[in-house]
Amino acid sequence: MIWRIHTYAATRDTVNAPKQIYAYARATVRVEKRNPILMTVPSAYFIARGTKRQFFTESYAKLTFRDYNDFDVKSINRITNIPGAHRTLPSFNRYMTPTIYSETLIGNTILSPFHPQNFRFYKYKIGEVRGDTIELRFYGRRSNTQLVRGNALVDYLTGRVIRCNFRSEYDMVHSWVSMEMGERGASSLFPKNCEALFYFRFLGNRISAHYKSNFGLRNVLHREITSELNDPLLMAQLRSDTLDEHEKEQYEELVSSKTKQDNEQPDTIEKKENWVKKIFWDAVGNNMLNRIKANFGQNNQGYLRINPLLNPLYMSYSQRRGFTYKIDIHASYQFGGEKELLARFRSGYSFGLHQFYFRVPLYYYMSRRKNRYVKFEFGNGNHVSNNRISEAINLNALKGGRDKYVGDPANINEFSHMDSRLVFNFDINSRWGFQAGVLYQKYKAIHPDFFRLLDMPTQYSAFAPVFELQYRPWGWSGPIFTADYDHGLTGVNQSNMRYERYEFNAEYIHHLNRLQSLQMRLGYGFYSHKGRNTFFLNYENFRENNIPGGWNDDWSGEFELLRSENYDSSPYYVRGNFTYESPLLLFSWLPLVGHYMEMERIYVSWLDAHRNHPYFEIGYGFTTRLLSAGLFVSNGKGNRTIGCKFGFELFRHW
Numbered sequence: 001m002i003w004r005i006h007t008y009a010a011t012r013d014t015v016n017a018p019k020q021i022y023a024y025a026r027a028t029v030r031v032e033k034r035n036p037i038l039m040t041v042p043s044a045y046f047i048a049r050g051t052k053r054q055f056f057t058e059s060y061a062k063l064t065f066r067d068y069n070d071f072d073v074k075s076i077n078r079i080t081n082i083p084g085a086h087r088t089l090p091s092f093n094r095y096m097t098p099t100i101y102s103e104t105l106i107g108n109t110i111l112s113p114f115h116p117q118n119f120r121f122y123k124y125k126i127g128e129v130r131g132d133t134i135e136l137r138f139y140g141r142r143s144n145t146q147l148v149r150g151n152a153l154v155d156y157l158t159g160r161v162i163r164c165n166f167r168s169e170y171d172m173v174h175s176w177v178s179m180e181m182g183e184r185g186a187s188s189l190f191p192k193n194c195e196a197l198f199y200f201r202f203l204g205n206r207i208s209a210h211y212k213s214n215f216g217l218r219n220v221l222h223r224e225i226t227s228e229l230n231d232p233l234l235m236a237q238l239r240s241d242t243l244d245e246h247e248k249e250q251y252e253e254l255v256s257s258k259t260k261q262d263n264e265q266p267d268t269i270e271k272k273e274n275w276v277k278k279i280f281w282d283a284v285g286n287n288m289l290n291r292i293k294a295n296f297g298q299n300n301q302g303y304l305r306i307n308p309l310l311n312p313l314y315m316s317y318s319q320r321r322g323f324t325y326k327i328d329i330h331a332s333y334q335f336g337g338e339k340e341l342l343a344r345f346r347s348g349y350s351f352g353l354h355q356f357y358f359r360v361p362l363y364y365y366m367s368r369r370k371n372r373y374v375k376f377e378f379g380n381g382n383h384v385s386n387n388r389i390s391e392a393i394n395l396n397a398l399k400g401g402r403d404k405y406v407g408d409p410a411n412i413n414e415f416s417h418m419d420s421r422l423v424f425n426f427d428i429n430s431r432w433g434f435q436a437g438v439l440y441q442k443y444k445a446i447h448p449d450f451f452r453l454l455d456m457p458t459q460y461s462a463f464a465p466v467f468e469l470q471y472r473p474w475g476w477s478g479p480i481f482t483a484d485y486d487h488g489l490t491g492v493n494q495s496n497m498r499y500e501r502y503e504f505n506a507e508y509i510h511h512l513n514r515l516q517s518l519q520m521r522l523g524y525g526f527y528s529h530k531g532r533n534t535f536f537l538n539y540e541n542f543r544e545n546n547i548p549g550g551w552n553d554d555w556s557g558e559f560e561l562l563r564s565e566n567y568d569s570s571p572y573y574v575r576g577n578f579t580y581e582s583p584l585l586l587f588s589w590l591p592l593v594g595h596y597m598e599m600e601r602i603y604v605s606w607l608d609a610h611r612n613h614p615y616f617e618i619g620y621g622f623t624t625r626l627l628s629a630g631l632f633v634s635n636g637k638g639n640r641t642i643g644c645k646f647g648f649e650l651f652r653h654w
Helices: 002-011 036-040 088-097 115-122 185-189 232-238 244-262 266-272 275-289 387-397 448-453
Strands: 020-033 054-069 069-081 102-107 109-111 122-130 133-140 149-155 161-168 173-181 191-202 205-218 292-296 302-306 314-316 322-336 341-350 354-366 372-380 415-427 432-445 459-471 472-477 478-485 501-510 517-530 572-582 599-608 612-623 625-632 644-647
Touching: 002 115, 020 244, 054 232, 054 244, 069 232, 069 244, 088 173, 088 191, 088 205, 109 161, 115 122, 161 292, 266 432, 415 459, 432 448, 517 644
Parallel strands: none
Antiparallel strands: 020 054, 020 205, 054 069, 102 109, 122 133, 133 149, 149 161, 161 173, 173 191, 191 205, 292 302, 302 322, 314 322, 314 644, 322 341, 341 354, 354 372, 372 415, 415 432, 432 459, 459 478, 478 501, 501 517, 517 572, 572 599, 599 612, 612 625, 625 644
């Protein structure tokens, strides 16, 4: 019977399944206890203030399917008494469309007991038998938030899940979900009705919620809706079941409020607005404490997303940089067809190095489908120093000259670093592509007066045409090989650094299944020529990420304990990085602590460069709903032999 359940989805015809269905949903959210910390929870800002403690929402939407577990939701009519008609606690909504036959139940989280890849994580027991239907009970082989426990009513002959109930605890959300699946064909792979209870606790805040959804409804509007409506009277026609007494009271208040608002004169509405509340709470408070997502443009072609500006959860720590506070802004604008403009502003301040970092890439896509774009990027890097600069200082210093300068001898030869590049990317097909452009880098002395005293340059700059050839033997689903070449020219915009550099890189993420992967990266680079003033050259494919992101951004393919100056000044490098990632790997077996282990990684990295023959680094990392942490050990060679790194993951997936 378990085999029939695991293979049931593969026996259904999803090719001829309906591509669109309509759905009705409603939710009641109760704020049982709250304090100012609730404002820092993404999207909870709107229910964290004011006197109202109970909120009611109804919606009618269209679902467009690409597959039974891959779909888009477009809201047609939505009414709510949440201030400003905002959406709150969106992570609750994901539980209303569980994909029980996929490897994961909720998005890319929570392992489904009805998928063959997860058989080793669950235990099953037979309950009551009623003719051709059997009650199946399931629970995890270990206590972990990635696993659920519950029961299902199963058709013994086909393996179809008729009804299913489960409870889970993930990302601080306790849920009890009950669903009835569709009856035949592809519809039997998707819920017909779903009901859920939620409970959320965070630092003294308590929120409970009751959600209910009905799917596979007929479209009773018989007309195309281009923008979301806010019509309580229309919702009464679209509602697929009846409200209870308490929900009726909430709905009648919404109707009364909407009618009153429609009958008021515009001048009266403006007089009643509290401008202090609007500016301080809605503008300043919302922008500072809540994640902002907005569309703009005549037809909503533009999109803007800003992470909270004052959120202590957007911090990370590494032994090299200390604490780093980050800000991340995304923006895009579609011009129609396949043309699109993308921009991102990433910045961070390292409290350990006392440096502010930023990086701004700007993409203009001529064709998103063919991956053809122009990219302009500028940003900064670490303060750099070089032993050759110290040698040059000693050779050029006049007797007593250095004594006349008052400065900090610890960073007397440090230079700041800025770079910008303009490249054009053209993919010939899914296998071959190339890039061509220019790169400009500038290094300025932190203490220019000292270098002027010694009659030495206070800045160095490099201008270079850059070229890259890309080869993907199996398309975008396989490994990617790149060959890069750049040649420094002098005399262009005061550039005074001449060099010739080659780099070769191969990287591949082999997905063993949806949540398990083997990540591999190999690289080789060298300089065939270096001029006299090339003090500060750095490699392009092998460099530090100064603005570290979350677990999936940069926790693989880097050296955590190795300082960049150890390989930047090397005439060559050969390196390899291997990472194995899997849920429920090692520490998830531990009592208490193992309950919260969501994903684990094992790292192995090695490098051969000048004065590093060879350098090895191994590590272990894990992620939980609160933070990600890693412990790394190296063979030394003048570097730290042990170090750690962690970053906050709290609410990252909300």
